[in-house]
Amino acid sequence: MTAHDELMKQATAIPTAALHMYGKESKPARKIGHITVVASSPSQGQSLIAPLLNLADGMRAERKGLAALAPVSQSAATGSLSSPPLVAVTMGSDSDLPVLKPGLALLTTLNIPFHVTITSAHRTPQRMTDFASSAVSRGFKVIIAAAGGAAHLPGMIAASTPLPVIGVPVKPSIGDGMDSLLSIVQMPRGVPVATVAINNSVNAALLAARILGASDESIRLRLEDYAENIKEEVIAKAAKLEDVGFEKY
Numbered sequence: 727m728t729a730h731d732e733l734m735k736q737a738t739a740i741p742t743a744a745l746h747m748y749g750k751e752s753k754p755a756r757k758i759g760h761i762t763v764v765a766s767s768p769s770q771g772q773s774l775i776a777p778l779l780n781l782a783d784g785m786r787a788e789r790k791g792l793a794a795l796a797p798v799s800q801s802a803a804t805g806s807l808s809s810p811p812l813v814a815v816t817m818g819s820d821s822d823l824p825v826l827k828p829g830l831a832l833l834t835t836l837n838i839p840f841h842v843t844i845t846s847a848h849r850t851p852q853r854m855t856d857f858a859s860s861a862v863s864r865g866f867k868v869i870i871a872a873a874g875g876a877a878h879l880p881g882m883i884a885a886s887t888p889l890p891v892i893g894v895p896v897k898p899s900i901g902d903g904m905d906s907l908l909s910i911v912q913m914p915r916g917v918p919v920a921t922v923a924i925n926n927s928v929n930a931a932l933l934a935a936r937i938l939g940a941s942d943e944s945i946r947l948r949l950e951d952y953a954e955n956i957k958e959e960v961i962a963k964a965a966k967l968e969d970v971g972f973e974k975y
């Protein structure tokens with residue numbers, strides 16, 4: 727049994743899939759066939775092919791001796807939403823996670839499915855490159871990348887994908903975070919990284935939502951609701967301040 731037998735088996739189990747094998751001998755990285763999957767919408771298509779992509783990623787990782795990238799449908803990594811993740815959120819270290827949590831919570835509130843993982847630019851460079859270069863085929867539309875210190879992760883991710891990348895500069899344990907900010911924002915021309923303020927994962931989530939909302943009306947409407955809510959919060963605070971005075975507020 728060859729490595730791709732399981733892939734062929736799973737593909738033929740999809741009623742709307744057709745398998746086209748070229749009759750070539752199987753070798754690493756050689757294209758020996760392709761699979762056509764017919765679906766009624768892009769999201770249905772992504773759901774159908776997600777198990778095949780996960781399997782292919784796992785086979786590739788095993789061949790290269792790497793830890794497999796987490797499957798796109800893994801619920802613990804994708805928040806509480808079951809549809810295929812549109813936003814990939816990655817960070818250089820689990821020590822960045824507390825900074826990202828408010829942004830992840832906001833993506834959940836906005837009903838935007840996301841996938842969250844760790845890809846260190848200097849500790850796991852191959853994993854980072856595999857993650858970025860497979861982001862399009864895994865169905866992601868936007869990437870949020872957080873890093874601190876010599877924060878090269880967002881730029882390196884942007885170098886390996888055509889998707890928009892939003893960088894979150896994380897304030898390190900030493901210093902004020904200006905090193906992270908400048909490392910991410912000062913990308914040389916040709917490889918852009920949209921950079922938010924230091925530790926501002928909420929703005930990263932909102933920017934990702936705005937990018938998706940440009941072509942998705944339901945996300946755009948939820949963003950309008952969000953803007954209305956924060957406006958009302960300020961108006962209520964102003965009314966209270968004017969009512970009770972600054973000392974009692």
Ligand code: RP5
Nearest residue numbers: 818819821872873874875896
């Ligand atoms: C960067 O180094 C990470 O993004 C993190 O902000 C920083 C420190 O990482 P740890 O030493 O806490 O793992 O790669």
